[in-house]
Amino acid sequence: MPVRKTEGRIPDGFQAGDLGESFSSADNKCCIVSYITAPLCINRENNYVVFVMDAGLAASVQSFEWTFTIDGGTPDSATTDFGQTTYTPSAEGNLTVNVRLLDAGANEQANLSLTQQVSTLNGELEALITEAANNPGAGIGNPDVLRELVNDHNPYYMNVPLQNPETGDGFSQYLFSTVVDGVLETKQDKRNYLLNQVASSINDAETDFVSAIGPGLGVAKVRMLLVPMLLPPSSLAFTELPDTNAENAAADEQLRQQIAAMSEENKIDLFNRIRFPKSNILLCGKLLEAFRDKYFSGVNFDDVLQKMSGTMADWISLNYNKGPLHRN
Amino acid sequence: MCSTTPKTKAASPGVKAPSQIGDKTKSQHTLQQYLDQIYPAIRGELGPDLGQKTHVAISIYLQSKGLNHKYAGTFDDEHQFSGSLLKVAAMSAAFKLRQEATDLADQVNHKTVTAVNATQFFNKLAAGFNLSNAVDGITGNSSVNKKPAYTDILSVTGFPSSVNVDFTPSFLNHMRQMIIVSNNCSAGECIVRLGYPYINVKLMEDAFFDGTTWNTSTPKGIWLAGTYIEPTCFNVSKNLPYVRITTTNDCGQTNTCGSAQNTSSREMARFFLKILVGQSKGESASQGMFNLLSEAQAGVDTSFVSRVTSIPLLFSVEGVKIGIGPLKPDPERTPTILSEGIIINWDIADASEQKKWDDMNLTGKAAICWQNLNNKKSLIPGIAKVINQTISKFINQEPI
Numbered sequence A: 001m002p003v004r005k006t007e008g009r010i011p012d013g014f015q016a017g018d019l020g021e022s023f024s025s026a027d028n029k030c031c032i033v034s035y036i037t038a039p040l041c042i043n044r045e046n047n048y049v050v051f052v053m054d055a056g057l058a059a060s061v062q063s064f065e066w067t068f069t070i071d072g073g074t075p076d077s078a079t080t081d082f083g084q085t086t087y088t089p090s091a092e093g094n095l096t097v098n099v100r101l102l103d104a105g106a107n108e109q110a111n112l113s114l115t116q117q118v119s120t121l122n123g124e125l126e127a128l129i130t131e132a133a134n135n136p137g138a139g140i141g142n143p144d145v146l147r148e149l150v151n152d153h154n155p156y157y158m159n160v161p162l163q164n165p166e167t168g169d170g171f172s173q174y175l176f177s178t179v180v181d182g183v184l185e186t187k188q189d190k191r192n193y194l195l196n197q198v199a200s201s202i203n204d205a206e207t208d209f210v211s212a213i214g215p216g217l218g219v220a221k222v223r224m225l226l227v228p229m230l231l232p233p234s235s236l237a238f239t240e241l242p243d244t245n246a247e248n249a250a251a252d253e254q255l256r257q258q259i260a261a262m263s264e265e266n267k268i269d270l271f272n273r274i275r276f277p278k279s280n281i282l283l284c285g286k287l288l289e290a291f292r293d294k295y296f297s298g299v300n301f302d303d304v305l306q307k308m309s310g311t312m313a314d315w316i317s318l319n320y321n322k323g324p325l326h327r328n
Numbered sequence B: 001m002c003s004t005t006p007k008t009k010a011a012s013p014g015v016k017a018p019s020q021i022g023d024k025t026k027s028q029h030t031l032q033q034y035l036d037q038i039y040p041a042i043r044g045e046l047g048p049d050l051g052q053k054t055h056v057a058i059s060i061y062l063q064s065k066g067l068n069h070k071y072a073g074t075f076d077d078e079h080q081f082s083g084s085l086l087k088v089a090a091m092s093a094a095f096k097l098r099q100e101a102t103d104l105a106d107q108v109n110h111k112t113v114t115a116v117n118a119t120q121f122f123n124k125l126a127a128g129f130n131l132s133n134a135v136d137g138i139t140g141n142s143s144v145n146k147k148p149a150y151t152d153i154l155s156v157t158g159f160p161s162s163v164n165v166d167f168t169p170s171f172l173n174h175m176r177q178m179i180i181v182s183n184n185c186s187a188g189e190c191i192v193r194l195g196y197p198y199i200n201v202k203l204m205e206d207a208f209f210d211g212t213t214w215n216t217s218t219p220k221g222i223w224l225a226g227t228y229i230e231p232t233c234f235n236v237s238k239n240l241p242y243v244r245i246t247t248t249n250d251c252g253q254t255n256t257c258g259s260a261q262n263t264s265s266r267e268m269a270r271f272f273l274k275i276l277v278g279q280s281k282g283e284s285a286s287q288g289m290f291n292l293l294s295e296a297q298a299g300v301d302t303s304f305v306s307r308v309t310s311i312p313l314l315f316s317v318e319g320v321k322i323g324i325g326p327l328k329p330d331p332e333r334t335p336t337i338l339s340e341g342i343i344i345n346w347d348i349a350d351a352s353e354q355k356k357w358d359d360m361n362l363t364g365k366a367a368i369c370w371q372n373l374n375n376k377k378s379l380i381p382g383i384a385k386v387i388n389q390t391i392s393k394f395i396n397q398e399p400i
Helices: A055-060 A123-134 A143-157 A170-185 A188-203 A226-230 A245-260 A264-275 A277-295 A301-322 B031-046 B083-109 B118-127 B169-180 B184-194 B196-205 B265-280 B284-298 B351-359 B377-396
Strands: A021-024 A030-034 A046-052 A063-070 A076-080 A084-087 A093-102 A108-119 B057-064 B070-074 B154-157 B164-167 B261-263 B315-326 B336-346 B362-374
Touching: A021 A108, A030 A093, A030 A108, A046 A093, A046 A108, A055 A108, A063 A084, A076 A084, A123 A143, A143 A170, A143 A277, A170 A277, A170 A301, A188 A264, A226 A264, A226 A277, A245 A264, A264 A277, A277 A301, B031 B057, B031 B070, B031 B377, B057 B265, B057 B377, B070 B265, B083 B118, B083 B154, B083 B164, B083 B169, B083 B184, B083 B196, B083 B261, B083 B265, B083 B284, B083 B315, B083 B336, B118 B154, B164 B169, B169 B184, B169 B284, B184 B196, B261 B265, B265 B284, B265 B336, B265 B362, B284 B315, B315 B362, B315 B377, B336 B377, B351 B362, B351 B377, B362 B377
Parallel strands: none
Antiparallel strands: A021 A030, A030 A046, A046 A084, A063 A076, A063 A093, A093 A108, B057 B070, B057 B362, B154 B164, B315 B336, B336 B362
């Protein structure tokens, strides 16, 4: 099945550009989405996904021929069975990504292109890393994690709006640290593996959906059950979980089974919103705001972080990772 | 698993945390890239291009709220004669001397150093200087005074334990005349009292002049070793010989290119930036110099670009030192050339424009030096255009 179910639709209410950097065909039957928005970074891996939204086109496509060329140099080519691939640029310059959707006779059915600038690692961050390495003290954190966030995802976490804007940078700090936690805990290989487990469960039931959506997924470790519970249209009733591990795990599984019972379209949409870093980080921000509104309504994020020794932030983070929890 | 939920205070002022590094899609082009694009397009409005001697140098520093000031420059390392602009070097040396004396006074007041009268005080002050480190061209000249005339510059009172230092009224008056109205006689008085060695050493200590280049074909930085004293000046008898080094623009029709009041635009702009940064931190010396430059702008010697009316200026000038320097005779040039160092404040129109400056962590102020412009009023709007367009396009990150 070359055009998988998970690449057969853009989430309801979304455009391709809401998932990442994208290019759509003129007839809007298909599109390509890049996980990372340019400028890309040399020697850093990126993922590309092709969605085929038109049923007729989807039925004819049998393979995807990818070509990557930097400034007209020697192309890198690959053919995949379904519409996803990874690419790591090895030189600076202008990268052209081209994908041809081919039928069984290798005839081109559609053609998509994306041009992205490739440059070096962010100089400001590298200077901070070097300075931290040369000076005693706590340092600035894990360099590899920071490199991923700043080089790959910073247009995303820097542009998550609050429903009700606030002064101060508490929200942006909290969102950044939550995404850092996600990237720190689960490396990119593992993240891809976990997402592929969910995709397999949807596309061909090779894995168990309920188990697959158990862990936090994507760059910000978003737990799928929180999304329909806390965010509109709130299709899952708000349910507090016990805080003891065994009881929490059992209750968590029951909630995941409720998600498994949703329509296939809903599950695909939830998966794709979590799959792409841009929408994943947006979800993270929305969930943090939803928990804040739920438990500490009216408290701005500067105070959430700083007052009461940060216990409000701790509670929100605990709920983000294990909740919603019953509060004694 | 270790949590990084932030609870501790933010990074030190001026030092960005990784979370504060700007959106990569919004800050792709540098200030230099815009100047590189704009300057050639406007070059024709800056007078005839006859090679290096007619290079109109310009350097722009946009002040950061932290340490990452944005810089762009063209012909910015070329050592050019710039006339009265170099009087700021004497001003800088004077404030430096006052600061060093103030620091010594604090030590006397805290009894870590003993000085019971002005003579002892100035002896101790002089002992702390390494004026023999001035370049050979100055130290080897037997006709120039080798040290400042301390008592003609500073007054020291309040012995034994409430010592206070300030400029003498006479010196202060001459320094004000030197900067605010660019009086040559007063400039000479200041320079003679300070002496070439002190001015040169302090410029080198602050990395505004590279002492290893003074007698090469490419000197680098700010050079002041000429008094400006004219035959009609009250102090003509004090005049000192000029110590000249190679410039790129003051050769006349000969190969003799030496001048005594020269700079590269990069170091001069950085000098003005230092005043701006220090003034914003409330440093006394920087505030004092800024005040003089501000009075100059408020007086008759206003910035040349601030006088432009043919195009709208996107900024206002807060402080200035202009230069009108007489070149050696050259029929291909005007008799005098223009230069200036300025501190500007960008006219930020509204909240959305303010956000652009904030997103780049910039204050909206800049330190600029341009020099070697033929003295024709019609050429000055070209400089204003370069400043307008370079900064405006950079802030708006317009496509290049």
